[in-house]
Amino acid sequence: MGAAVGLGLLLALARAGEGPLDDPDQAWQRPGFLDAGDLPATAPTMAPGVPARRRPTVVFFLRPGDSLAELCHALAASRLPAQAATAVVVAGSTPDRCAAVGALVADPNGAVAEAYGLRRPGGGGPPVGYAVVDAAGAIRYRTLDPEVADQLDEVGTIVAALS
Amino acid sequence: MPAAAAGRSSALRVCAWCVIAVLGEIGLYASYRGHDARFHWFTHFFVGASLALVVMALVAARIRRPVPLPLVWPLLGHVVAMFPDFLFAADIAHQRWMDVFLGHISTHFVPGRNLTWYLVFLACLGAYLAVLDRLGPQGR
Numbered sequence: 340m341g342a343a344v345g346l347g348l349l350l351a352l353a354r355a356g357e358g359p360l361d362d363p364d365q366a367w368q369r370p371g372f373l374d375a376g377d378l379p380a381t382a383p384t385m386a387p388g389v390p391a392r393r394r395p396t397v398v399f400f401l402r403p404g405d406s407l408a409e410l411c412h413a414l415a416a417s418r419l420p421a422q423a424a425t426a427v428v429v430a431g432s433t434p435d436r437c438a439a440v441g442a443l444v445a446d447p448n449g450a451v452a453e454a455y456g457l458r459r460p461g462g463g464g465p466p467v468g469y470a471v472v473d474a475a476g477a478i479r480y481r482t483l484d485p486e487v488a489d490q491l492d493e494v495g496t497i498v499a500a501l502s
Numbered sequence: 503m504p505a506a507a508a509g510r511s512s513a514l515r516v517c518a519w520c521v522i523a524v525l526g527e528i529g530l531y532a533s534y535r536g537h538d539a540r541f542h543w544f545t546h547f548f549v550g551a552s553l554a555l556v557v558m559a560l561v562a563a564r565i566r567r568p569v570p571l572p573l574v575w576p577l578l579g580h581v582v583a584m585f586p587d588f589l590f591a592a593d594i595a596h597q598r599w600m601d602v603f604l605g606h607i608s609t610h611f612v613p614g615r616n617l618t619w620y621l622v623f624l625a626c627l628g629a630y631l632a633v634l635d636r637l638g639p640q641g642r
Contacts, residue, residue: 343627346547350620353540365541366610371586372596486536493535493590500595 359462360485367458369482369493373500379477382470383454389442390472391424395498398470399440399487400452403431406467410488411437417491422498423471428452430465458483469494473501523573530580533591541616542587548619549604550579555626559633568634579604 362368367375382390382398390396397419401407407429414420415438426442428451437443446452449465457466460483468483471494480497484490531543554575561569569575583604586596600606612618 340627340631343624346623347620350544350616353544356537356540358537361538364615365538366615368538368541369536370596370607370610371590372598372600372607484536490535492593496590496593496595499593500597 357461358485359464360460360467360483362458362483363461364458367482369484371497373471373479373497375480377456378481379473379479380456382472382476382478383451385426385428385444385451385454386442389424389426389444390476391441391474392476393474395423395474395501396441396472397423397425397494397498398455398472399425399427400446400455400457400466400468400470401427401429402465402467403429406488407435407437411439413488413491414439417495419491419495419498422495455481457481460485471497471501519571520573523577526577527580530584534587542584542610544616545610545619546583546587546604546606547576547580548616548623549609550581550583551576552579552619552623552626553583553604554579555623555630559626559630562630562633562637566637568637583609 357363357365382396384390385398390398399410401410407427410427414425419425420439424441425439426444427437427440428444428446430446430449430452432445432447435443444451446465452466455470455478457468457470458481460466466483467485467487468481469487470478470481473479479501487494527547530547531539534540534543558569558572558575583606585603586594586600586606589600590596596607598607601608609619614621
């Protein structure tokens with residue numbers, strides 16, 4: 340019985356340990372399968388050629404700051420650019436440069452993130468996560484993921500599931 | 503072997519399996535990446551352990567004594583429930599059919615989420631303990 344109570348306490352601690360960038364409903368964070376909820380949905384065009392046609396596109400959503408540099412560095416060392424086109428949407432002003440990313444898009448009022456259906460983080464503000472668009476231009480996967488730069492293999496697994 | 507020594511040996515064996523089960527659970531937790539993996543660990547633990555407790559209760563009622571190695575059964579249930587996560591680590595994304603592993607996909611989306619599964623787990627634990635209680639002193 341002590342273990343049962345302990346598990347309850349751990350469950351409460353885990354809930355309290357969620358960060359402000361996490362999805363308030365954890366079931367929707369990194370679900371790991373395509374077409375969850377109301378997906379697939381048509382991916383809006385955010386810039387010429389973005390998302391790409393005839394090739395999957397991974398659209399990352401970030402906030403301004405160090406996270407873009409971290410993602411760029413991780414992308415350059417990952418298999419993802421070989422699997423899919425990439426784009427980074429940065430909430431706020433015009434983003435910095437990033438050679439490893441196909442397109443950089445500023446999203447000052449959050450319209451792109453909203454059009455892609457990214458969920459709101461528990462702490463409010465713009466989402467940090469990504470969406471995966473298939474070669475036909477349909478959003479097949481989207482999630483908040485504050486640690487996405489550390490988990491690009493996982494993004495690659497989702498992209499591989501498209502084929 | 504004297505009865506007291508046999509009892510100590512049996513208790514040590516049970517404790518050894520307890521340690522193995524706890525270490526196994528720690529290993530399963532560590533197999534996830536990302537802090538949000540706690541959510542997934544809890545869901546699959548509660549689901550797998552709940553089914554294990556139901557099976558344990560049925561077996562105990564059938565054989566009229568407690569099941570051997572009681573902490574190992576929930577661990578095995580957990581492994582079955584989270585098996586698609588091992589596949590994911592091997593670059594195989596989840597698919598709907600993976601619900602055959604104790605509802606691996608859909609169990610995350612029940613109303614109440616992990617709190618619901620915790621309550622289910624408590625109910626199953628209570629059922630197993632009730633079966634042991636009905637077996638009398640031999641069952642405790």
